[in-house]
Amino acid sequence: MIIEYPEYYERxxxxxxxxxxxxxxxxxxxIDDESGDYYRSVTGDFGKRLNEHICECDGERYFPLxxxxxxxxxxDKNLCDIxxxxxxxxxxxxxxxxxxxxxxxxxYEQVDMSLSCMELARIFYTETEHINxxxxxxxxxxxxxxxxxxxxxxEVLALRNQCISVMQDNDGSFTEKFKTVRDxxxxxxxxxxxxxxxxxxxxxxxxxxxxxxxxxMDSINDTWTEKLNYYKKVSVDSKALSRLGDFFRDTDGxxxxxMSKTAVYFIFRxxxxxxxxxxxxxxxxxxxxxxxxxxxMLFAEWLIKGTVQVTDIIYVSHLYSKxxxxxxGNVSVLKDTI
Ligand code: SF4
Numbered sequence: 001m002i003i004e005y006p007e008y009y010e011r012x013x014x015x016x017x018x019x020x021x022x023x024x025x026x027x028x029x030x031i032d033d034e035s036g037d038y039y040r041s042v043t044g045d046f047g048k049r050l051n052e053h054i055c056e057c058d059g060e061r062y063f064p065l066x067x068x069x070x071x072x073x074x075x076d077k078n079l080c081d082i083x084x085x086x087x088x089x090x091x092x093x094x095x096x097x098x099x100x101x102x103x104x105x106x107x108y109e110q111v112d113m114s115l116s117c118m119e120l121a122r123i124f125y126t127e128t129e130h131i132n133x134x135x136x137x138x139x140x141x142x143x144x145x146x147x148x149x150x151x152x153x154x155e156v157l158a159l160r161n162q163c164i165s166v167m168q169d170n171d172g173s174f175t176e177k178f179k180t181v182r183d184x185x186x187x188x189x190x191x192x193x194x195x196x197x198x199x200x201x202x203x204x205x206x207x208x209x210x211x212x213x214x215x216x217m218d219s220i221n222d223t224w225t226e227k228l229n230y231y232k233k234v235s236v237d238s239k240a241l242s243r244l245g246d247f248f249r250d251t252d253g254x255x256x257x258x259m260s261k262t263a264v265y266f267i268f269r270x271x272x273x274x275x276x277x278x279x280x281x282x283x284x285x286x287x288x289x290x291x292x293x294x295x296x297m298l299f300a301e302w303l304i305k306g307t308v309q310v311t312d313i314i315y316v317s318h319l320y321s322k323x324x325x326x327x328x329g330n331v332s333v334l335k336d337t338i
Contacts, residue, residue, distance in 0.1 A: 001104075001140045005111035006268065007132040008123050009100070015119050017078040021318065023098050023117060024074040026221045027326070029063045035092035036061040046085045069221060105153055105275050106145035112269055115262075116321035121314040124265070130168060131264055153275055159188050160271035167263045174259040178291070181267070185284050202285050202337055207296050208235040210289060217330045220323050227297075227319065234300045247299045251308055258313040259295060266290055282335040289334045294320050 039050050053072040073081040099117035103110040115121045163181045186196025211232050219225040234240045266287040274280040297316040302308045324330045
């Protein structure tokens with residue numbers, strides 16, 4: 001199998017108890033079968049505690065959150081009691097893999113890490129000037145693909161790489177480069193640039209329409225609910241919106257760099273979903289909306305502080321990713337091009 005992953009994958013280390021927004025809070029932890037069977041077999045005081053916190057529903061096992069929205073095994077030092085009592089190898093698949101994700105199509109595996117982890121986001125925005133992708137190969141055989149799917153996979157990966165190079169090019173603004181990405185997708189669809197953009201009504205959505213999409217999702221936590229209420233107010237406040245020009249002038253070079261890099265993240269992450277969704281337009285729609293929403297969230301932070309730093313793009317990208325990217329239903333809302 002061919003495996004491809006960004007170089008920062010090898011540099012990432014979980015910072016555990018020092019993490020500013022631990023992944024062990026806010027999400028219920030799904031337990032894979034093997035780990036669940038093992039947890040059920042653990043005896044003694046810790047085994048009793050472990051078993052008391054396992055819930056089963058429709059054959060699926062998970063750890064429900066405590067009243068304070070934390071994993072029941074996250075201790076007051078923000079360390080994991082399962083890790084401490086049973087060792088790293090006892091962590092379930094969810095905890096072992098996060099923030100990594102794996103996407104297998106035929107004999108190709110795409111591996112990446114989610115910006116929802118603030119430490120990964122920090123590495124991504126502050127220690128990765130150019131994102132290099134590494135290809136390796138192992139002896140594992142993936143599922144056999146039909147000839148058509150194999151051809152689509154090759155075409156999509158080539159287009160993805162081309163779009164990533166455009167976004168990583170130092171020439172041109174973020175807006176110009178993303179327009180080129182849209183044109184490349186149109187060309188792959190057999191359309192002219194103009195025909196492609198005319199067939200994309202989501203390009204004309206304003207910020208308030210985008211915020212409505214976010215409002216249709218269940219909120220992951222109180223921080224998100226509070227922020228979303230604020231974003232909603234800004235999105236319909238014409239006085240605040242009239243300051244967008246100032247924001248763009250004030251953040252000029254940095255904004256372009258951050259947004260181009262964020263586009264690379266989304267293109268690498270989602271273009272491959274074309275093989276599942278059957279239409280690259282859905283991926284383009286999701287990427288376009290995500291970039292505009294992240295940009296708008298950054299603008300909303302700028303309105304409060306009068307400035308934005310790299311820590312702000314780390315924060316908003318992480319917040320957005322945490323709310324949207326880990327729920328297939330939320331991702332579908334943004335892929336729906338109608
Ligand atoms: S969010 Fe990232 S750095 Fe923080 S605890 Fe989770 S994996 Fe570790």
